[in-house]
Amino acid sequence: MCVCVCVCVCVCVCVCVCVCVCVCVCVHFYLNCNNMKYMRSPPTPEMATQEVPLNETLAHLKTESETLKSKLEEERAKLHDVELHQVAEKVEGLGQFVMKTRRTLKGHGNKVLCMDWCKDKRRIVSSSQDGKVIVWDAFTTNKEHAVTMPCTWVMACAYAPSGCAVACGGLDNKCSVYPLSLDKNENLAAKKKSVAMHTNYLSACSFTNSDMQILTSSGDGTCALWDVESGQLLQSFHGHAADVLCLDLAPSETGNTFVSGGCDKKANVWDMRSGQCIQSFETHESDINSVRYYPSGDAFASGSDDATCRLYDLRADREVAIYSKDSIIFGVSSVDFSLSGRLLFGGYNDYTINVWDVLKGTRVSILFGHENRVSTLRVSPDGTAFCTGSWDHTLRIWA
């Protein structure tokens, strides 16, 4: 075939000779099934695969560590005498739910990445890809404050317990606190206070039960507790082998613990006082995008790119339920519980929200409405509604 084409075109002299060579080459490539014309593979770093010879001590330690880990799995499994959904058979089933969008908040010009509720149960703060952070009265849908961060992808934002400040951060590797003034004309950006400094992007932040401390998680693989006033690092938490994507503080009045989830597929429970990891769970098959405590503080749920949500109980020290379906193949970006812990809401990358019966393990409802991924989901402080933020630039309040 190459030859045929050549002959046809080769009429005039120089120019055509060049052209027919080009054409030959083109045709050859076009015919070739391994046509790389359309393909531009993203640059893949060449991984060195040479084996580093382990010396005896290291090998011995490694074996010991792995043996202990297997033993732990055995011990955990021994106490698994029944499944949660089996025990839950005696519980009355949930009826049909009518959950609808009750408010739609429009105002962000780009993907909404994160949101948080104010303790007053009606105000929220949201952040987006273009650097905008907006404080809304979600009940009236009025925007009350807006500030533009000097960076894009503001992936984390949080409302202070007093309602007088918000914290946010993202690709700037920092967490900054903005006091909210009653004077609408005041330039919020001028009062910005840089609190946390990480060496990679900020993925999540949360005030403790005080305006004076912030807990952060980062793409640099660590979490950290900071004193807001001085910016001093109070405690750092090392243990994740990859980016930490999410965190949640335990709801206890007396406890000092929090849970974090990361790209290493692990969910770790930390002691805020000592910086030690006190429990670790590794059953997800991909990045953990969201973790949230069960309201009693005895368990927590996680949502992952493996399209499942899972429930881990701290007293049983293991995964006790998986929430998944054949028809759900897109990752979970965020999860939260209803006030009683009976319902688990999951925001998914297929634009939907799935509502799960935590005890029975079944899906109770699927909610449509967003026109792009649901990136963030939080239940309001009194449990009367939940808010979702999406890549479709909007936030919705559901009840």
Next chain:
Amino acid sequence: MAQTNSSGQGTNGVADESPNMIVYRKMEEVIARMQDEKNGIPIRTVKSFLTKIPSVFSGSDIVQWMMKNLDIEDQVEALHLGTLMAAHGYFFPISDHVLTLKDDGTFYRFQTPYFWPSNCWEPENTDYAVYLCKRTMQNKARLELADYEAESLARLQRAFARKWEFIFMQAEAQAKVDKKRDKIERKILDSQERAFWDVHRPVSVYGLQNDIRTHSPTHTPAPEAKQPTEEELQEQITFWQLQLDRHRLKMSKVAESLLGYTEQYLEYDPFLTPPDPSNPWISDDATLWELEASKEPGQQRVKRWAFGIDEVLKDPVGREQFLKFLESEFSSENLRFWLAVQELKKRPIREVPTRVQEIWQEFLAPGAPSAINVDSKSYDKTTQNVKDPGRYAFEDAQEHIYKLMKSDSYSRFIRSSAYQELLQAKKKVTKSNKP
């Protein structure tokens, strides 16, 4: 065909896939099942006026199959998932540029694996230009350019004016090769190539097909795991040993506890029990919040304090009532100490040393005005801590006092007449001043 993935290798040798790849693999599994000879979607050739339409199936076929094989009860859900799969280009409507799934007789075709998104396609505008140019050379009504395609072609001609001759030559060559193909095969390949471009150069800038392949900057490829050092391994071993020593509860006990908790709070969960008077988000009436903000606690709220000491400590009104009760008994120092330590942990680090001294003087120092009783071990530890004061100086003492309150003061409070009165009190109806 070259298998590309956008991430490195994990320690266990299995390729760590980027989040998009995971979804592609899952969709491809579904597609494979759909294409199964026995249990898949029936693919047929439809005879239409003067022509044959090869290798198609209807939108309804897809919906039916999904509902049967993917455990989907609702047609809306099947349409939603199907539309997402179409938007990624795994199957496409043969007569439409917009990639959605419709539950009717619209004909669809499967995309050839060559064009699947998992091959990490990043086609360039020159490729698109060649494609559109080729289309103009094929004199068939069905291959006529749509308006948006004609506009794109005009734009590309201006952009690539200098190398247009080269683009034209490529298009010509491709068109010639196409002519050699079998007519039926050509129909199929043409539609598949068009569907490929519908994914990568969609007709509408807004809508489903946009952002499909975007991912957030958080999903960077996992770095190659380094071999752990001796120190790290020792740490791991210590960690596993600690975990092994942990006391674990049986699943049956844990399950009962979870059931019990949700049962107890069922009436407080607005998603399960409509709140009284109404859910503000549904009724647009904020009375519920106004009632909660008032100093008069409702019956339901007071009832909750009996669930456990944490409920009283969590609720500001509960704390107030508890304190009031203890003051009437002249035994409020425990609660005041506990509250003071909680407050201490909320202060900026700068204020901590001063506050620690103040608390020590008030509650623990010899001759303290509000002396509390702490066990000797905690007392000694606290004495040490106060010398180098940190936020957790009183942690042991606080824990001891908390246990004391829980077993003693708290139970007395719940049994007290003050509490019982609050519990029995009729709900006060606030007069609304709205017209």
